[in-house]
Amino acid sequence: MAKILLSMIVSNDLGPVSRLLPIAQELSKRGHDLAFCNGAKAPSLVIREAGLKNMPVVPSQLPTVYPSEFSAEIWNGNQGSSYQGFLDIDFVRAIAQDYIKMMSDFNPDIIVDTWGLPACLAAKILKKPLVTITQADNHPDGKGYIWWRTTPPNLPNPVPVVNDVLKEHGLPLLKGKIEELLMGDMVLVVGTPDTDPLPDISQITYIGPLQVNSNVENLPDWILELPIQQPLVWVYSGNPRYGDEPSIADSIVIIRACVEVLGNEKMQVVLTTGHQPLPEEFATLPSNFHFAPYVPGFALARKSDLVIHHGGHGSYLTGLSAGTPAIIVPTYSERESNARRLTNLGAGEFVLPQTRDNGEKIISMDEFREKVWRVLGDSSYQQNAQNVAKNMQKYGGAIQAADLIESLAK
Template identity: 25%
Template sequence: MRVLFAALAAHGHVHPSIPLAIAARRAGHEVLFAAGPRFLPVLRSAGLDATPAGMELPDALDVVLSRDGASLGRDEVLGRMIGEILPHRWATDLAPLVASFRPDLIVRDAGTLGAGLAGRVAGIPVLCHGFGRVSADPIGAAMVAAFTACAAGFGVPGLTVLTGEPFLDVCPESVQAKDFLARDGRIPLRPVAWSQPGPVPGWLRERDRARPLVYVTLGTAYADAELLRTAVLATAAVAVDVVVATGPAVSPAELGALPDSVRVSPWLPQARLWRHVDLVVHHGGSGTMLGAFAAGVPQLVLPQGSDQFANAEAVHAAGAGARLLGADADRDAITGRVRDLLADEAARTAAGRLAAEIAAMPSPADLAARLPELAR
């Protein structure tokens, strides 16, 4: 069977779909992954055939701003970007690819609405691959209106964002939004952390395990050098070792002088880091949240935007960590929460329960074996 995967050009959209794509290839299916050009080397490093499609999110935003941004509020701008500009480009790019590759099934990430539209136009079954907890979004109404109009332009009137496609849900049920759990077509899928191939630093394997290790990251999209430095220094004020991944938005040099207990890198193989970590301080991105859940690692969440606030609430409500919002995330507060969480057996127990729940979810290999059935 031929399976076409598609994901927006962002780490939080591409990476969650890679384990299923790998499992599908190992199951004998012919797999092609469509994504933004800068992610093609990432996909090929995973052994996947990859082809360019879609556009970068900043480019899509520029289109809306240059065309009608002056007359729109923030939510309308983002709604048109996600509901019109990106889907139109994706549906346009995928039309010839669908004709040449002739997929039996399209697996699109939840943000790639245009891939679902391309499947609907071509009469090909589509699965929607989630990337985290489903939460209400203030841009929702604008996005739905924009996408419905976009779909009508491709000859599919009345199509909405939720098109009835089966949804591969990588969020454990206990922390998923309750109203979403009630919808038809939800298929649980174990979230599997994936990182580009790369070694774990030698010092990490050789360090004194008697000292707790705290991992600090603010991800790839909302990282801020000032907040990251505050979080690192606050964490280092506790008697711990600290490992920091700055991500592409912050250079290690921007953090300035740091204590000897802190190791900084632009990038770390996060999927292989979890078994070394006692606590993670992070931004609330879905990939980091789910990776920590799967590893049973307590979390301190400092949300900055998008779905991160809902994720922070989910961590807090599950008892698997704590959150600090806005101005409350100062150095003293972070130090106090880090110290408390490292000693909090209840948080570690709650994180362990989530790890067990995730381990019991169907694996990517299990779902890959079901793809022919789901394509009918």
């Protein structure tokens, strides 16, 4: 049996860990020795609840070099990684060594990563077999996060810094995109050519969606006992607040909009936050709202008539694979990309937020209300979502991914 390390971008969100968890559970069933690497609070809780090992890396040094200006519009991986400190060569060197130490301690036979630049860099330095799990917008052959507009010049670019580190270790240099660092010996794309289009020349394997807890019977009794005469709407905000001050990633705008528009309507609303605390302003919710920090997503999406969420790639695929239409309130560029792909598939709508001077996001309540009732009332949205779900069944998901990982580990 193989020792397998599962690494990812470290953020207090469930998206990356939810992507890897189904693969980890399948590999664990086959007897492999697994360890995750993510020290953020919510992902750590999910890993612990799954009964799996976690070996988080504590950075020995924090970045001090950042772009002179931060923008809520993140066009591509180069710009996004510059906000994570990859313009600082001392930080890049240090975080690579931090991951090298952790990998040397665990000594995996293979590394499986999603979006984890430091882990991918360390794996390449150690010459460890690397499988990367990605999506179209994070692939070098993709069009970036804002593919419907022309990319502006002079965006922050950490590639020269990363290339200096690669050169120090005698490794091939990146040609111009940080996403090249995320390309392993094997590249698996979550989704399908419809949900995550890439050129035919790309050296990838589509594996379809990755889901955990697919049976509706896994849902809590209180959800199963909700009145079936009314529509069931699942509102998934993800992390409402990332800090004390408003940030570009905050999803509190979704909860505020849903409370105002859906409160006391003739529908049942299940609100979840992905193991994140519910802000105090929602201590009292409308009578038709039901809050839980976490509920098995795919099962709840299958049970629901409509999903309203922030546009994360995992949420985007969860709704589609369940055959349930969605309304997305995308909180930043990568999520707007997913929202636009959803509407292109005819499986939902999106409402773009605007940002006030104080950093808080707002949306048009009239537009949001109209689109909620439009999607609930027009069966074509559900039919289109079900067509996408049917096509997704052609792919092997976690079982296919585990098979491919095992083939590289041998």
